[in-house]
Amino acid sequence: MREVAEAGWRWVLDHVRWSDGPWIPACVGVDEAAASGDNDESPSSAYRNGIHEGIGGLALVLAEVRSTRTWTDEEAELAGAIAHRLRTQIPVVTDASFFDGLSGMVGALVALDEPGAEIAVRRMLDTVDADGWPPGTGLPTRAYRPGARINDATLGTASAVLAGVWAIRHDVPGARELTQRAADILLAEAEPETTGTNWRMVSRRFDLAGRTEQMPNWSHGLAGIAAGLALAGAELDRGDLVEAARRGAEHLVSLGDTSGDGLTVPLAIPPPDPAKANPISYGWCHGPTGTSLLFLALDRAGVAEISGEPTTSWYARGRHSVRTSGLPERLRPGFWDNDGRCCGTAGVGDAFLDAWTRAGAEADLAFAVRLGEALVERAVEADGRAFWRFLEHRKPEPLLPPGVGWMQGAAGIAAYLFHLARVLDVGRDAPAVLRMESWWAVDPRPSRSSGS
Numbered sequence: 001m002r003e004v005a006e007a008g009w010r011w012v013l014d015h016v017r018w019s020d021g022p023w024i025p026a027c028v029g030v031d032e033a034a035a036s037g038d039n040d041e042s043p044s045s046a047y048r049n050g051i052h053e054g055i056g057g058l059a060l061v062l063a064e065v066r067s068t069r070t071w072t073d074e075e076a077e078l079a080g081a082i083a084h085r086l087r088t089q090i091p092v093v094t095d096a097s098f099f100d101g102l103s104g105m106v107g108a109l110v111a112l113d114e115p116g117a118e119i120a121v122r123r124m125l126d127t128v129d130a131d132g133w134p135p136g137t138g139l140p141t142r143a144y145r146p147g148a149r150i151n152d153a154t155l156g157t158a159s160a161v162l163a164g165v166w167a168i169r170h171d172v173p174g175a176r177e178l179t180q181r182a183a184d185i186l187l188a189e190a191e192p193e194t195t196g197t198n199w200r201m202v203s204r205r206f207d208l209a210g211r212t213e214q215m216p217n218w219s220h221g222l223a224g225i226a227a228g229l230a231l232a233g234a235e236l237d238r239g240d241l242v243e244a245a246r247r248g249a250e251h252l253v254s255l256g257d258t259s260g261d262g263l264t265v266p267l268a269i270p271p272p273d274p275a276k277a278n279p280i281s282y283g284w285c286h287g288p289t290g291t292s293l294l295f296l297a298l299d300r301a302g303v304a305e306i307s308g309e310p311t312t313s314w315y316a317r318g319r320h321s322v323r324t325s326g327l328p329e330r331l332r333p334g335f336w337d338n339d340g341r342c343c344g345t346a347g348v349g350d351a352f353l354d355a356w357t358r359a360g361a362e363a364d365l366a367f368a369v370r371l372g373e374a375l376v377e378r379a380v381e382a383d384g385r386a387f388w389r390f391l392e393h394r395k396p397e398p399l400l401p402p403g404v405g406w407m408q409g410a411a412g413i414a415a416y417l418f419h420l421a422r423v424l425d426v427g428r429d430a431p432a433v434l435r436m437e438s439w440w441a442v443d444p445r446p447s448r449s450s451g452s
Helices: 002-014 055-068 073-092 102-111 117-127 157-168 175-188 222-236 239-255 293-300 311-323 345-359 362-378 410-426
Strands: 191-193 196-198 380-382 385-387
Touching: 002 055, 002 073, 002 385, 002 410, 055 073, 055 102, 055 410, 073 102, 073 117, 102 117, 102 157, 117 157, 117 175, 157 175, 157 222, 175 222, 175 239, 196 239, 222 239, 222 293, 239 293, 239 311, 293 311, 311 345, 311 362, 345 362, 345 410, 362 410, 385 410
Parallel strands: none
Antiparallel strands: 191 196, 380 385
16 A cells, blocks of 8 residues: 555656646646646646645645655655745635635645645635625526525535634634634525525525526535534534534435435435436545535534434444445446545545544444555556546546546545555554544544533
């Protein structure tokens, strides 16, 4: 595991480019030429500073490397350059998102133990409107009213909630004010349902077309939003936020399949055309891997049960559904063709390592190891380097060029393999790198409001 982790990370470092600070391409051709198509190879790309496919994601890998071994001079120089680049960009950024904006910058700077998170927090407070932040990329005007806002945990207001809570836990000035402000905005966007409370990626009030589509899982819908509110409620000692999150979870469970010992919530409602997408996903972004984090957030906030069942049993149900889904095998075209963090193997593996660190269930560790073995098997290795290629079965050339960054590339995969290798070497005492989007899955410390 460690050898392939190092090889994958070496391949990423080879593709760090320099123009007004470091940047990386989203992907590269296997012949090292720039990839064509939709991938922006310009260092001026709006995504160059972000967590998803930019240098912010490399900060998270560097944190994993530092927990495994001492940084090399090259890595220390890169860490300093990333932090400097992010600090210089904060004053001109208006995107508040986790994937590409200010919330992600908070996470990256904290991961590097670099100053600047307080500047990002202040920038978010200075740019927020009464009902949130403008989207980093404008929403289509044919579908949404002018001034539409995004609510979710990766592109919207819930990003700011998660960043605010993370900043509170690192004593960043302004963090409580940010968390209060963002959480109150989300409360105002709640949509009552007979089964609880719902939040959509974009609230119904902005919809021009009367559409009913929603993606209720972690990244773009209800699960991530409710989790942010639960964590904020615990940190701020606000029962109204916790209750809102509890009602969100009640509604989420009503949308899912709870048969057997599992829990799966559809990728989208109404379900997508099976010819275009699997109706059920299992990863961090749209599946039980990420969605189950909601129940740990509720447990942390003191919610004992959801829909008549212990809160933590819903977390167990989500993991059961993932373990029994058939992944990481590519059972059919379109099923498990991704090995990245956002929608694939590395993201699932990290969640199961966190579960094992938290409770010590051997089934969780065994599954995490199986996923790591699959990543090692699928690595394309040469000359001490490694990368991964995902599949898109609907394209004429289904084998995609290798990605570089955190969410959909070698950087995020290498980070998981570093984590797994550390666990296999040290056991449950291996240091776990806590991150703003999942820290509560591992961190045993109580919330600030309960005296920490």
